[in-house]
Every structure is written in structure tokens, then in C-alpha cells.
């Protein structure tokens with residue numbers, strides 16, 4: 001999960017930290033200047049080293065760590081201070097080089113431009129804010145990059161807790177709770193619905209499936225398969241039947257049988273298919289869901305944000321479940337969705353089995369992208 005981004009961030013940080021730490025260990029290079037009080041301060045502006053000529057030629061893809069080491073040169077003034085004081089105030093040029101490098105690798109890992117900008121800005125401010133111990137440079141950089149990523153992802157953690165939501169409705173006697181799952185084709189809606197059913201069941205909450213994907217071949221059988229596996233009743237009709245009326249029947253069934261929640265599956269649909277979007281709008285009006293969940297793939301690239309935006313124009317989406325994180329080597333899309341969707345992320349899907357679902361938290365993603373040092 002996110003292995004590629006994790007490796008690249010780790011390489012970038014190691015490369016930068018190594019050059020800083022080395023500077024603290026090489027007082028002989030700077031001993032002349034250090035012997036003169038105030039020389040360190042004076043030396044800084046004119047002694048900043050130029051970016052190496054190799055910069056334009058090197059490729060981020062080929063040798064990220066080597067490139068970081070080539071691109072980032074610590075100013076003499078900073079090196080002197082590092083060796084004397086054991087900590088350094090990074091210069092703007094150094095910070096800009098490092099931040100630019102992080103930004104490029106974020107963009108190459110599918111982070112959207114807007115999100116990469118926000119992260120870079122936050123990281124830049126943090127790096128310029130205070131002094132950094134020359135010896136523990138790496139762990140401090142890890143901390144600062146983590147904090148910058150967390151800042152852009154934290155607002156997505158403000159969504160409703162599905163289990164608590166249903167429990168509260170149950171306590172208030174407002175049953176059954178209706179939860180509608182929607183999203184593009186193949187993102188994991190039906191599987192995720194079964195995961196949610198199992199999770200709710202482990203909390204003493206009963207559910208029924210509404211097999212409201214009457215569109216795709218074999219979709220009803222697939223819903224039945226999952227329902228059976230997680231021990232949940234299912235209300236179904238025939239292919240081509242009105243999906244809204246199936247949902248209506250499932251709600252009636254739940255009311256008659258004292259079932260707490262109705263989980264309504266829907267056919268996958270692209271945001272460009274007006275007919276299918278109108279159909280789900282009708283479902284929305286008839287089933288009057290208490291919660292509408294958009295199921296998105298972490299591996300879906302930057303198109304996912306546009307898709308969520310299109311769906312949200314006609315339907316109020318309460319939360320997102322981001323699936324297939326286990327298949328996502330890049331990780332950038334998850335960060336961008338958390339930053340820019342404007343809709344909270346409720347859960348993360350982390351595999352194909354029914355237990356592979358975890359509540360969303362920025363830390364879950366961060367621990368896999370840039371583990372705390």
C-alpha cells in the first residue's frame with residue numbers, strides 16, 4: 001500500500017538530511033570562517049552554492065535519492081552554524097529546493113496540483129519557522145512532512161460515524177435507517193456494502209440488502225452471494241425492474257421485521273451518463289436515504305474528484321468510502337480526495353475480504369506513506 005510514494009519520500013528526506021548531517025560533522029571545512037566571530041552570519045548570503053549543473057539533466061524517475069543529493073546544497077553559512085550550534089536554520093534556497101523536490105514527487109504520485117501546492121506551502125512555512133537539530137535532521141523532516149500532509153487531510157475526518165449514527169437512530173426509535181451506496185462502475189460498492197453490514201452486525205445492528213442494481217448482468221446474484229456470506233436477508237426483483245421500487249420494498253420489509261438498517265446497492269454509473277444519473281436521483285427521492293455514501297477507488301486517479309463533484313450536483317453525498325487502498329502504490333489520489341472532495345471520508349477499504357475496512361483517519365494513510373521516525 002502506497003509503497004512507491006513511501007519510498008520516494010523516504011529517499012528525498014534521507015538525501016536532504018544526510019547532506020545536512022554531513023555538514024555538521026565536517027567542521028574542518030568551515031574552521032576558518034568559524035574562528036572569526038560573526039563570520040558565519042556574513043558568509044551566508046554570498047556563499048550559497050549554486051544549484052549544480054546536472055540538475056536539468058537528472059530524472060526524478062531514475063534516481064530520486066541521487067538527484068536530491070545533487071540538487072540540494074547546503075549553504076556554507078548554514079553548515080558553519082550547524083557545526084557550531086548543533087542545529088541549523090535552513091536558508092530559503094535550501095528549503096525551496098527541498099520543497100520543490102517533495103512537490104514533484106507528490107505530483108508524480110497522483111497528488112493533484114492544488115493539493116501538492118497546499119502541502120508544499122505548509123511544508124515551506126514549517127521548515128523556515130524554526131531551527132532544526134543537525135543531528136536529528138531526518139526525524140525532524142519526517143515530522144514536518146507528516147504534519148504538512150496531515151494538515152491537508154484532517155478536514156475529511158469530520159464525517160459521521162456510521163455505527164453511532166445508526167445506534168442513535170435506533171435509540172430514538174427512528175428505524176429503519178436507509179443507507180444508499182452509489183458511485184461509478186466497479187469501485188467496490190456491493191462488496192463495501194457487505195463489509196458495512198458485517199461491521200454493523202458486530203455492533204448488534206441488523207441489516208437488509210436492497211438489490212437495487214437491476215441493470216448490470218449478474219449484479220443481483222452477486223448481491224445475493226455477498227448477502228449470504230455475511231448472513232443478511234436480501235430483497236430483490238428482476239433485471240430491468242425499477243431500482244427505486246426494490247428499495248421501497250426493502251424498506252417495507254425492514255419495517256415489518258424490525259430490521260435496523262436498509263443497505264441499498266445501486267448500479268455503477270459514470271458521471272457522464274445522464275440517464276443513469278437521473279435514475280439514481282429518482283432512487284434518492286423515493287428511498288429518502290438517511291445517509292448517502294459515495295464509493296470511490298483510491299486507484300482511480302485524479303478523475304475521481306471530478307466524478308464526485310458531478311454526482312454531488314444532484315445528490316447530497318454525506319460521505320465517501322475509499323476502496324482498494326491495498327492496490328494503490330502511489331497514494332496521491334487518497335491524499336487529494338481527503339484534501340479537495342469537500343466531503344468527509346468515512347471508511348477505507350483495504351482488501352477484498354469482509355473485514356478489510358477501517359474507519360478513515362489521516363494517520364492510517366500517513367503511517368503507510370511516511371511512518372513517524
Ligand SMILES: Nc1nc2c(ncn2[C@@H]2O[C@H](COP(=O)(O)OP(=O)(O)OP(=O)(O)O)[C@@H](O)[C@H]2O)c(=O)[nH]1
Nearest residue numbers: 185186187188189190191268323324349350351352
Ligand atoms: N483489493 C481490493 N479489492 C476490492 C476492494 N473493494 C472491492 N474490491 C474488489 O473490486 C471488485 C469490484 O467490486 P464490486 O463490489 O463488485 O464493485 P461494484 O462497485 O459493486 O461494481 P459494479 O456493481 O459493477 O459497479 C471486486 O473484485 C471486489 O472484490 C478493496 O478495498 N480492495
Ligand SMILES: [Mg+2]
Nearest residue numbers: 189190213219
Ligand atoms: Mg455492484
